[in-house]
Amino acid sequence: MMNVRDRILSQIKVNKPSSLALNEIPVFMGDDSLTNFKKNLESISGQPIEVNSTNEVESIVNQLFPSAKKIASSIIPGTVSIDTSSDLVSLEQVEVAVLRGEFGVAENGAIWLPESNMINRSLPFIAQYLVLVLKKNDMVMNMHKAYERCRPGNYGSFIAGPSKTADIEQSLVIGAHGARSLTVILD
Amino acid sequence: MNVGLFIPCYIDQFYPQVGIATLELLEKMGCNVGYPLKQTCCGQPMANSGCEQDSIAAYQHFVKNFSSYDYIVTPSGSCAYHVKKHYNIIEQTLEVKNVRERTFEFVHFLTDILKVKEIPGSFPHQVGLHQSCHGQRGLKLSNASEITPVKDGEALRLLRTIKDIRITELDRNDECCGFGGTFCVTEEAVSSRMGTDRVADHIKNKTEVLTGGDMSCLMHLDGIIKRQKLPIKVMHIAEILNGNSITK
Amino acid sequence: MSVNHASSANTFNRDFDRTTWHDESLWFVRQKRDKAVFSVSEFQQLREVASNIKEHTLSSLDHYLIEFEQNALSNGVHVHWAANAQEHNQIILDILKQNKATRIVKSKSMLTEECHLNPFLKENGFDVVDTDLGERIIQFRNEPPSHIVMPAIHLKKEDVGKTFHEHLGTPANEKDPQRLTEAARQHLREKFVAAEVAITGVNFAIAETGSVVVCTNEGNADLGVTFAKVHIACMGIEKIIPKWQHLGVFTRVLARSATGQPITTYTSHFTKPRDGNEMHIVILDNGRTQQLGREDFRNSLKCIRCAACMNTCPVFRRSGGHSYGFTVPGPIGSILSPNLDLKKYSALPFASTLCGSCSDVCPVKIDIHVQLYKWRQIISKENALPISKRWSMKLLSTVLSRHGLYNLAGKIARFTLRWMPHSITHNTLLNSWAKSRELPHPPKESFGTWYQKNKLK
Numbered sequence: 019m020m021n022v023r024d025r026i027l028s029q030i031k032v033n034k035p036s037s038l039a040l041n042e043i044p045v046f047m048g049d050d051s052l053t054n055f056k057k058n059l060e061s062i063s064g065q066p067i068e069v070n071s072t073n074e075v076e077s078i079v080n081q082l083f084p085s086a087k088k089i090a091s092s093i094i095p096g097t098v099s100i101d102t103s104s105d106l107v108s109l110e111q112v113e114v115a116v117l118r119g120e121f122g123v124a125e126n127g128a129i130w131l132p133e134s135n136m137i138n139r140s141l142p143f144i145a146q147y148l149v150l151v152l153k154k155n156d157m158v159m160n161m162h163k164a165y166e167r168c169r170p171g172n173y174g175s176f177i178a179g180p181s182k183t184a185d186i187e188q189s190l191v192i193g194a195h196g197a198r199s200l201t202v203i204l205d
Numbered sequence: 206m207n208v209g210l211f212i213p214c215y216i217d218q219f220y221p222q223v224g225i226a227t228l229e230l231l232e233k234m235g236c237n238v239g240y241p242l243k244q245t246c247c248g249q250p251m252a253n254s255g256c257e258q259d260s261i262a263a264y265q266h267f268v269k270n271f272s273s274y275d276y277i278v279t280p281s282g283s284c285a286y287h288v289k290k291h292y293n294i295i296e297q298t299l300e301v302k303n304v305r306e307r308t309f310e311f312v313h314f315l316t317d318i319l320k321v322k323e324i325p326g327s328f329p330h331q332v333g334l335h336q337s338c339h340g341q342r343g344l345k346l347s348n349a350s351e352i353t354p355v356k357d358g359e360a361l362r363l364l365r366t367i368k369d370i371r372i373t374e375l376d377r378n379d380e381c382c383g384f385g386g387t388f389c390v391t392e393e394a395v396s397s398r399m400g401t402d403r404v405a406d407h408i409k410n411k412t413e414v415l416t417g418g419d420m421s422c423l424m425h426l427d428g429i430i431k432r433q434k435l436p437i438k439v440m441h442i443a444e445i446l447n448g449n450s451i452t453k
Numbered sequence: 454m455s456v457n458h459a460s461s462a463n464t465f466n467r468d469f470d471r472t473t474w475h476d477e478s479l480w481f482v483r484q485k486r487d488k489a490v491f492s493v494s495e496f497q498q499l500r501e502v503a504s505n506i507k508e509h510t511l512s513s514l515d516h517y518l519i520e521f522e523q524n525a526l527s528n529g530v531h532v533h534w535a536a537n538a539q540e541h542n543q544i545i546l547d548i549l550k551q552n553k554a555t556r557i558v559k560s561k562s563m564l565t566e567e568c569h570l571n572p573f574l575k576e577n578g579f580d581v582v583d584t585d586l587g588e589r590i591i592q593f594r595n596e597p598p599s600h601i602v603m604p605a606i607h608l609k610k611e612d613v614g615k616t617f618h619e620h621l622g623t624p625a626n627e628k629d630p631q632r633l634t635e636a637a638r639q640h641l642r643e644k645f646v647a648a649e650v651a652i653t654g655v656n657f658a659i660a661e662t663g664s665v666v667v668c669t670n671e672g673n674a675d676l677g678v679t680f681a682k683v684h685i686a687c688m689g690i691e692k693i694i695p696k697w698q699h700l701g702v703f704t705r706v707l708a709r710s711a712t713g714q715p716i717t718t719y720t721s722h723f724t725k726p727r728d729g730n731e732m733h734i735v736i737l738d739n740g741r742t743q744q745l746g747r748e749d750f751r752n753s754l755k756c757i758r759c760a761a762c763m764n765t766c767p768v769f770r771r772s773g774g775h776s777y778g779f780t781v782p783g784p785i786g787s788i789l790s791p792n793l794d795l796k797k798y799s800a801l802p803f804a805s806t807l808c809g810s811c812s813d814v815c816p817v818k819i820d821i822h823v824q825l826y827k828w829r830q831i832i833s834k835e836n837a838l839p840i841s842k843r844w845s846m847k848l849l850s851t852v853l854s855r856h857g858l859y860n861l862a863g864k865i866a867r868f869t870l871r872w873m874p875h876s877i878t879h880n881t882l883l884n885s886w887a888k889s890r891e892l893p894h895p896p897k898e899s900f901g902t903w904y905q906k907n908k909l910k
Contacts, residue, residue, distance in 0.1 A: 023522075023534040026690065026738045030515040033746030040509040040695065043502055043702060046495050058715060102727075106646040106680060125493075125705075126715035139727060140679040143672045143719075144646070161716070162701035170662045170697065172725040176704070178716045181672040185587035185603060187610045188478050189630035194586060195641055196672025196719070217900045218863040219893040224900035228908075240904050245859045253807065255829030342809035351765065351813035354491050377480070381767045385806030390885045392804060394463040397889040398472060398771045399806075428890025 048159035050124045052204065055157050059127030062179035063192055064200040068154070072205045075116065075151055082201060083114050083147060091116035092137055093151050100137050109138060115145035119177075119202070121156040123164045128178035129202065130168045139173060143181075148197035150177070154204045208236040209274030211267075211308070213281045214246040216420050216441075223420055226447040227280045227311055233447075234319050241270040249287040253386045257294060264295050272300040276318065277308040280443045282340025282418045285310040290343060311443055312418055313346055316359040323366035326448045333373035333412030333437075334361060335403070335426065337419035338381050346418070350379050360418055360442055367445070373412045380406075384425040400429045408435060414451065416442045455797050458804040461776035462768075476770040478606060483764045485713025486814070493705070503702050504818040507755035510693055511745065517660040517693045518736065524663025528725045531733040538568035541737050545570060545652070545685055548733055549579055552683050554649040560667065560674035561585040562654025563601050563758060564687045564737060567780045570652075581652070582644045584673040586637050593620045599774030601781055602711050602760040607773050641673070651677035655688035656757070657703055658734075661696045664724040665734060668707065668717040675721050684726060685733045690741050691754040703757060706816035710759040744792045749827045753788045755817040762811035762821055768804055777801060784811035788824040795835055802828035863899055 020028065048054075056066040067078060076094040083089070090100040090112045098112060117136060119129035129150050136142050158164050168174065181196030192198065208231055212224040231238045247267055248260030267288065271277045279285050288308040295301060315321040336358070340346045347358020356378055364370060383389070383399025390396075404426055407415055415430070415437050417423055427439040438451050466472050490496050510517055522532045535541035541564075549557065557574075559565065559581050571581050571592070583592045587604035591597070593616045598604030605613065614628040623636045653674045657666040665686045667674040678684045694703065708714040726732035745751050763769045763783035774782035779790040779798060784805065790798035802825045811821040886892065898906075 021534075022536050022540065026534055026536060026736075026742060027515045027518065029738070029742035030518070030690070030745060033742055033751075034514055035512050035748070035751065038505075038509045038512040041502070041505050043698065044495075044498065046499075062714065062718070109680075110642070110646050123716075128716050128720070140676070143675045143679060144642075160701070161704045162698075165698050165701040170659075170664045170722055170724040172727075173721070173723055175675060175719055175721040176716065178714075178718050178720070180718070181670070182718055183586045183634060183671050184712070185585070185590065185605055186613050186630040186633055187608075188481060188603075188606075189610070191631050191634040193638065194634060194671035194673070195584070195638055195645070195676055212900050214859070214863070215893075219895060221896050221898065221900035221903050225903065228904075240901075240908070242901065242905070253826065253829070255803075255831075255833030257830045258834070338806070338808035338810070342813060349810075349813045350487070351810060352497065354487065381806050381808035381810065383767065383806060385808070388803070388806050392459045392462060392768070393885040393888055394459070394466040395768050395771050395804075396806075398466050399767050400890070402476070402771075424893055425890065428886070428892065431891035432889055 043162065046160060046162055048125050050157045050159035050163075052154055052157060055122045055124040055127060058125065059179070059202055062127050063182065064127055064179045064202055066202045066204060068204045072151070075203050075205065078203055079114065079116055079149060086113040086147075088112050089114045089116065090137060090141060090145065092135070093118055100141055102138055104138055109140050109144050112141065112145045114147045114149060115141050116149040116151065117142060119150040119152040121158055121164070121167060122152050122202070123161060123176070124157050125160040126178055128164070128176040130164065130174065131177050132168065132171050132174035134171065142175070142177065143196045145197060147199050147201070148177070148180070149201045149203060151203045151205055206236050207275045208238045209271045209277045210238050210240045211244060211247070211271065211277055211279040211284065212240070213279060213284045213420070215424060216280065219424065220420050220441065222449075223280055223441040223443055226441065226443040226449055227278070230443060230447040231278065234315070234321065239274065244270045247284045247287045249284060249291075250386055252287065252291055257291070261295055264292050268292075268301050268304050271304055275307065276314065277304060278311055278314045279308065280311040280418070280441060281420060282310040282337050282344055282346060283421060285313070286339040286343035310340055310344055310346060310418060312360045312363060312446075313344065315446070316363065321363065324363055324446050327368035328445055329369035330451070331371040331373055331411050331413045332364060332445070333375065333407040333410070333415045334364065335382060335415060335417035335422055336379040337417055337422045340418050341379055347379070363446060364442070373407060373410045375406050375410055377406055382422045382426055384422045389425055396425070397429065400425050401433075404429050404433070404435060404437070407437060412437055414445070415439045416445055418442050456778035456800050458772065458776050458778075458800045461778070462772035462804070465773045465776055466771065472771055474609070475607065475773060479764045479770045482712060486710055486761055486764065489709040489713040489715060493709070496706070496709075499702060499706050500816055500818050503706055503816055504755060506694060506699050506702060507817050508752065510695055511691070511751060511754055514690060514693065514745065517695055518690060520660040521658055521663055521693055524661070525734055526663075528663045529732070530663065530726070531731065533733060533735045535735055535737045535739070537739050541568045541687065541735055541739070542570050542573040544735050545687075546574065546577055546579070548683065548685060549574070549650060552650060554683065555579070556644070556647050557581045557650045557652065558584050558644055558648040558677040558681065559652040560654065560669060560677055561588050561604070562652065562687055563780060564654055564689055565652065566598060567739065568737070582641070584641050584644065584677055585669070586634060586671060589637060589641065590616060597775065597780070599782065600760060600763055601758055607775065642676075645676040646680050648677055648681040650683040650685065651681035652685045652687065653678060655686050655692050656707070657694050657700060658688055658692045659697050659700065660693055662724060664697075664722050666700060666720060666722050668720050670714070670718040672719050675719055678723065683731045683733070684723065685735065686723065687735045687737065689737050689739070691756075707757055707759055710761040710814070710816040740793045744789070747792065750788060750792065750824055752819055753785065753824060755819050756785050757817055759816055761814045761816065765810045765814045766805075767808065767810070768806065772804070777804070784821045784825070785819070788821055788828060791828050791832065795832065799832045802832060860901070
């Protein structure tokens with residue numbers, strides 16, 4: 019007797035239309051400038067800050083979050099140490115996470131964050147505030163270029179602005195369950 | 206050019222002046238217009254209600270009445286669309302194919318076949334143009350707001366050439382009026398509400414004369430205007446293009 | 454029992470101002486969509502490309518599902534197949550039992566709504582916490598979603614305030630969306646960190662890599678999945694796309710069409726579970742292979758659930774999602790549902806004016822209004838039409854194909870309208886046209902009569 023899987027597959031075989039060609043995706047160009055990225059990031063409630071060197075990240079973070087006691091980072095000396103095996107209590111208490119974004123997407127302000135840059139899978143989502151540090155020249159124009167550049171790995175996410183919702187009467191509220199703000203430091 | 210005039214059932218019965226305006230304008234443009242006396246209906250009301258099979262007799266009847274003309278012209282985007290799009294379920298004889306290809310919505314016929322570029326005369330009123338869905342999205346006679354923000358279309362362009370006319374800028378340029386054939390009675394609540402909202406948009410934006418290419422939509426909107434005693438006069442676009450003045 | 458859309462819509466419309474509010478809320482989303490779409494010059498081309506990818510995939514769906522399964526398995530993911538809702542729910546129940554889970558979170562998944570997973574698990578002693586804000590609101594209220602992207606769009610902030618006061622202890626009369634959202638945040642973050650199993654839907658499943666992509670704005674899918682030891686992703690067979698590269702197309706059209714955002718806040722790609730954790734993917738048929746076999750309707754399976762057709766539909770905006778009585782309401786739901794139960798959902802393809810806005814707005818170019826028309830034909834053929842309608846159409850057919858009869862009928866109608874008292878012709882019991890519309894004022898003669906008198910002399 020056929021199992022469920024084989025039954026589904028054989029029904030598809032019987033019912034599917036005759037083979038249809040898959041066309042090449044045309045090349046779509048766009049503006050990959052830093053200016054365009056910043057404009058789009060701001061439109062989705064992210065805050066871009068340009069610096070001259072990575073050394074400035076720490077002081078910027080301190081200025082932005084003067085009272086933060088629990089900062090986890092792979093870039094600056096944090097005040098809490100988080101790793102892949104951190105328990106949920108320490109993760110839950112993180113106030114600011116400062117992580118390296120792989121590259122930015124100019125057309126929508128999204129930033130690719132693979133698991134390898136997250137320290138811990140939960141960190142970018144559970145931290146109250148998220149800071150992503152991004153190289154100024156690491157921009158792609160659009161999502162087509164973005165998917166040429168990134169690979170699935172184990173887990174990875176495009177992050178485009180802070181956590182948000184409009185589920186109550188279409189009113190935009192920033193800080194739904196995840197990060198209450200997203201600062202992008204461009205070094 | 207021999208033109209067969211198709212006057213949809215509700216225009217024939219309720220709005221003869223629209224048929225007359227269409228006929229007069231076509232004749233002014235030099236067409237030799239014939240009106241087959243035995244014509245009835247394109248069959249759309251039944252087909253849209255799911256009874257396409259029952260409308261086959263009406264389709265055959267339509268083809269029989271109109272197959273001898275060079276063009277078939279009707280002051281209804283909806284009927285023209287139905288003939289072109291849905292007469293695919295009967296045998297595609299040469300006659301049927303010809304009829305489907307040569308059936309034109311009235312304004313479309315003026316601009317595309319007769320190459321009319323402008324309309325003489327003056328119409329010193331603010332005119333609101335109702336984009337009927339079958340003309341707009343079905344026959345692609347005007348831009349759809351889902352596809353482009355540019356508002357353009359054949360009827361709009363012709364109207365703009367009339368002296369002293371003002372065209373209403375609507376909040377929602379092409380929302381459906383809610384007529385929808387039998388929908389207007391089977392879904393009475395939504396249909397009326399849609400019509401009410403459409404009319405309110407025209408009132409808000411100062412329409413004096415509401416026009417369009419489909420009398421069915423206009424009949425529904427006029428019904429609401431009259432019930433609510435609103436200061437809008439409804440005229441089919443053929444009447445305006447023919448130079449008719451507002452009747453009381 | 455059959456869904457009676459007209460009757461529900463009638464009830465909905467009794468509150469004029471609330472209907473206005475509902476219509477305007479959704480029209481606002483449509484406007485945001487327009488702005489986002491028109492800012493991409495190649496958007497119409499993207500629709501074409503997206504449609505082609507989906508159509509191609511459907512034509513080789515078995516092949517891509519096998520490829521997807523193989524890759525997922527080699528990623529260490531468990532793959533399950535379910536023929537129907539019951540099997541789907543049982544698979545999930547078994548996983549929960551094996552893991553002795555009691556704390557379960559779920560991000561938004563219309564598929565689990567379609568399968569009525571929550572009530573099933575509840576009957577079996579498992580409580581699921583929906584973590585999307587809108588879903589949590591309606592879960593508290595014990596209501597189905599009224600929209601697939603904004604499940605609580607039918608509720609006002611006062612309604613939400615009242616619900617949260619009862620369930621989360623927010624102050625009575627609190628109706629500020631910011632403060633209500635904050636209350637939900639506190640409540641749900643406790644649930645996230647404690648979760649043992651996280652259930653998610655799937656926006657896209659990539660055959661080439663075995664990955665599933667989940668898109669959210671709140672981050673609730675990631676919060677759930679990254680804390681829980683077990684992730685269960687539920688998908689219909691039609692969620693497959695062939696290649697990683699194809700995500701470039703779909704991520705450009707999905708959020709723009711859905712909410713007018715250039716992309717969702719979180720577009721997350723789940724390929725392998727964390728060391729020591731489990732990831733399961735449940736692949737569901739539930740009528741989809743049958744729909745695939747319906748030539749006229751198979752391309753409804755291209756749908757990416759953006760809900761743009763709901764937001765643009767003038768009927769949906771003025772009747773509300775609940776009036777459709779189906780998990781996926783609105784135009785797309787009205788062409789999906791008759792496949793599952795023709796009798797029950799026979800009213801839905803008629804809950805449309807066939808205006809075609811849905812087809813023009815659809816990012817994967819599903820010819821929704823054409824399919825609505827085609828379902829109508831099938832419904833009438835299968836005798837699923839109400840008897841009164843069937844007979845009136847037969848009669849109309851006879852009248853319209855015989856000129857003599859047609860002429861006589863017209864004369865009677867005109868005569869009736871002219872000479873009968875207004876109170877009779879406009880009696881709303883007899884004539885639902887006249888409830889809020891005047892009938893046309895009948896002329897003395899028809900065009901045909903005028904023509905004969907004036908042109909054939």
